[in-house]
Amino acid sequence: MRWWIAGRTVHALLLTTLGGLAGLAVAIATAWTLTEPSKRSMGSRFSDQERLLDLSLTALRACVGTDNLEPEPDSTPHQLLATLASVTGSLVPAVLLGIVLIKMFTVRPLVWRAKASVSLATMSSSPVFADAHRGSQLAVIAVRFYQHIANVDIMDARAEAHLRFLEESPRRDGLLALYKQRLKVVGEDGRLCDERVWCVVEQQAPFTLWIPVGAAVGTLPLTSLQGKDLRGLRGVRILVRFTARAAGTGMELNDERWFSLDGENLELGQFVPVKPDLDLPVAAWEGWPEFDGLRPETPTRPAS
DSSP states (O other), X not given: OHHHXXXXXXXXXXXXXXXXXXXXXXXXXXXXXXXXXXXXXXXHHHHOHHHHHHHHHHHHHHHTTSOOOOOOTTXXXXXXXXXXXXXXXXXXXXXXXXXXXXXXXXXXXEEEOSSEEEEEGGGOSOHHHHHHTTTOOOEXXXXXXXXXXXXXXXXXXXXXXXXXXXXXXXXXXXXXXXXEEEEOEEOTTSSEESOEEEXXXXXXXXXXXXXXXXXXXXXXXXXXXXXXXOTTOEEEEEEEEEEEEETTTOOEEEEEEEEESSTTTEEESOBOOOBOOTTSOGGGSBTGGGTTOBOTTSOSSOOO
């Protein structure tokens, strides 16, 4: 439940809570009407819409702890329903407080670019890697992100990538097996490594994780990635995982993003670069408003 709450927005949690309480109130009002000691027929009881609405609203107020249901003294079902509403009303404030605390301490430090982009390896921001592939048609996947926590610098940041896919089991029994393969990324020195490390990640400053494809890419979806033939595989996705520590507090931060290797989370072309200017706030840097865009003047797809 804690992780389910952490993965939902505040608005979704409020609507879910109110919807659940409203449904419980209607159920209590219905059961109350069915079990009330009255000589009226069931049809006449449920045809009184105004009374049912008033009873439902009273039950809802009882479920949130601001009102009480008044049961018939000799009606056991009414006593049980009133007790249920009262217990619910006493628990709701504690549940809401728990939801607030969970959301307060659930920190997602990154804002990810909507899609990862595929461009020529020579377009990489790493001079060593770009020079080594000058004139080459090999492609590279660029995953961009920035940290959005105000007044906090992140240090010792690390990013890694993994390929996940379903493939026929080696036993050839017709069953599919789930595999995860670690992908090489471009390191700080331009060489391929298991993870990219940044000493400091400033607020809102964009960073890019470069993942070599190992082949030329003309169209999507990708047919191979770092020597792995993706044709015929199912559930092919890339997981990018980020870990870091908050400067000053040492609190550990982590985030991750899944990318499918088709047109949903991947696009052909080079992203719009952001030009740093230390005299301006990061959000005012040239190119920052087009963080999710592609450069129109560069080839949108590498040669196949």
